[in-house]
Amino acid sequence: MKPELAALISEALEQLVSDGVLAEVPESAPQIDRPKDPSHGDLSCNIAMVLAKRAGMAPRELASQLIAALPDNALVDRCDIAGPGFINFFIYPGHHTEVVRTILESGAAYWRTNTGGGRRVQVEFVSANPTGPLHVGHGRGAAIGDSLGRLLEATGWSVQREFYYNDAGQQINNLALSVQARALGKDPNQPDWPADGYQGGYIEDVASAYLSGETVQAADREITGGRDPEDLDAIRDFAVACLRREQDQDLRAFQVIFDKYFLESSLYDSGAVEETVKTLQRVGHTYEEQDALWLRTTDFGDDKDRVMRKSEGGYTYFVPDVAYHHNKWQRGYERVINEQGADHHSTITRVRAGLQGLDAGIPEGWPEYVLHQMVTVMREGAEVRLSKRAGS
Template sequence: MKEELSQLIQQALDTLVAEGQLPAATRPGITIDRTRDPSHGDLASNVALTLAKTAGKNPRELAGLICAALPSAGFVSKTEIAGPGFINFFLTSDSSQAVIGRVLAEGARYGCSNTGGGRKVQVEFVSANPTGPLHVGHGRGAAVGDSLCRLLTATGWDVSSEFYYNDAGAQIDNLALSVQARARGFTPDDPEWPDDGYRGNYISDVAGAYLAGEQIDAKDRHVAGAGDADNLQAIRELAVAYLRREQDLDLKAFAVHFDHYFLESSLYDSGAVEKAVAQLIARGHTYEHDGALWLRTTDFGDDKDRVMRKREGGYTYFVPDIAYHLNKWQRGFERVINEQGADHHSTITRVRAGLQALEIGIPEGWPDYVLHQMVTVIREGKEVKLSKRAGSYLTLRDLIEEVGCDATRYFLVARAPSSQLTFDIDLALSQSNDNPVYYIQYAHARVCSVLRKLAEHGWDWQQERGLAALDQLQEEHEKALLRRLDQYPEVVANAAAASEPHRVANYLRELAGEFHTCYNAHKVLTEDQALRDARLALCAAVRQVIANGLDLLGVSAPEAM
């Protein structure tokens, strides 16, 4: 509709140019916006304002000329010039009400589009080290990343979700040493405790399982505890399997699914790391200094060069990262989005620099990143410091068990990723009934309830009859809902384009609020059949859009509460 309107305006401008009322060179980008205030109509254009200067006319006069030259359109009932020179368009009732037919016809597909055109995109998120259970920060990454996948799927992308599994490197050695120390009966406060060892209580659980010879079955590995506290390699294998299993359970409880798990160790096994290093050397972007091998990342926008191979021989973490992203590129992902915590921000420049230095035609800004800011957890008014090493720990699973999966996901996805998030446990616990997610779910359940109640009155509802009676919807509350429903596809498209799932959450809150208002003001199950049929159609459409939106957030839409 915006498209058609903007074409009509363009025709009007052409007419004015032909008549000599406007200079010929004016070719503005015509923008049509939704109005915020219903008294301003449904759609508005600022074209007269943007054009006034070059036209040498005052905006209101110009708006009048444009309106006069505007071809008539079936879906516009009235145009008005308002404020400093806006042209407001009022839609006919028919065209406003038509959204209900679209929602009911498209069902779960309403709001979907095909901007992705079936192109491949990979979304990598969570990618937590297997050195402890997932915490709230990982939860935010999981909620945002998973919702992003759903948004991209809804906008026509061929999405592949991936978890990079960091099962090699120094932090795994540290994990093994920590478990070994526990197996030997030491505690973090003993002098024998390894420097920077992981102090959390879960390390004891791992050690206990190892000593007891427990069988650990994770998704991709099955290991039995060897029981020998001197066998560091066996400890390492059990510990990784144990924590992998824990993370599997965390993600399952959070209803987050990954298409692929990618093992860092596979990059070493396959020789991909060595190959990438050789390529970087061959391209002449490296040098030896102080016994280490350096990558000249300053050639690609970094503020200093970075060590690739340490003096003692091992690679720094960003080298396998480069090999990993090279692998993504080779798998054909022309678009990759990495969702990570903002504390990993500094890796972006390095990874991109490394990929440029390979000189194989990877675009400069590849891959994309979505960074979420830190999550602060508050309990009893005080900040809970989260530190794996210190052992002060609030796991994601604790939170899910206490607050519920739906509420936890909603809280973590309902804010802009770029905004710091305060998760108040007491609020989430003690006032769980006031969680905004229930407000939205309740709107969905209410519609379901009305439809159940219908039968008790001995009435029925048929979609065709409802659609035929839509002209009954004349209340302002109903019109507001129609406008809101019509907006949904744009919200989805914009949320996907901006990688900001929270926009869907905000929208749903608005929609649910307007529904509750309308529901309280106007009885759905009235004796007047035509009115009843029309309102039921509206309710059914609201229910559908809430269900669609909640699904994008990974939150359930219950039929009763």
């Protein structure tokens, strides 16, 4: 109601200017407050006291003229003048319930707008590695990301929700080795357990399902356990699908649904990662030093240049991220929002620098990022450390 009343008061002030009572309408909007005592009205304004000296009249007299100049409206039932010149406004009783009628009549369309005009926006969120169950931090990301999607849809954007998961790289290899070790009858307490292996009880469950030939149906894949404990590739594929299924079940229970699942491995299979590196080399934003390939991220605002290809071989983690976001741009998303944990803060500059280095016409500051604070779990006043690798 305050904006509506402020507009009415502004119209009254313009009328007083036309009548010669005031020389000009003040630049600042009228200050409107809610009285502490309900008997003093629904809203109150001190504008007459503020402008009285300029008008050369007593505040109460100016207040009276301002009330008389108010335009006809369906908001204000009556006004009175209190104290040295406060104007108290009493709102029509029906106005308080009118919004309820409007909400009921509008239904799901209430407060929806077409600000987005049907333009496409992608929201990527959760994107948890399939190396273990989702935890409360992923739940926070799911809630924020899905809420962003709903708000964007309510304002006229065409929203695509995407889940990117790393089904390649060292962490997935550690997962496969851990499941294989369990399939071979080993446990984390034995000296030949994989050095960076995952120790949670779920690893034993995955190994048992693999050995029994269980068929796993995840949102984006179906796979049957190969039973052979020596087939590391088969174990890797099964373990990823198994943990993806569990993540899918948790997200569906949370009423979070994704439109697309994007696999990191597809970036390597399609040659997108190699092509990204070659493009950055071709346009002159890379150099070699100490047997490593570096990206001149300082050219794009980073505090130091970053290694792309390590001296021992293999790309650093932000290189496939650059290839992935280039893929998003190629898919026609003029707006992309990544919802991630605060621990991803340092990757923002690197990814944006890599995208700028491609000279592909990608705007500075693309993509957008929304970061949530990390979740701290407490038990009896002490922090509980969460670790998928330790199984806690």
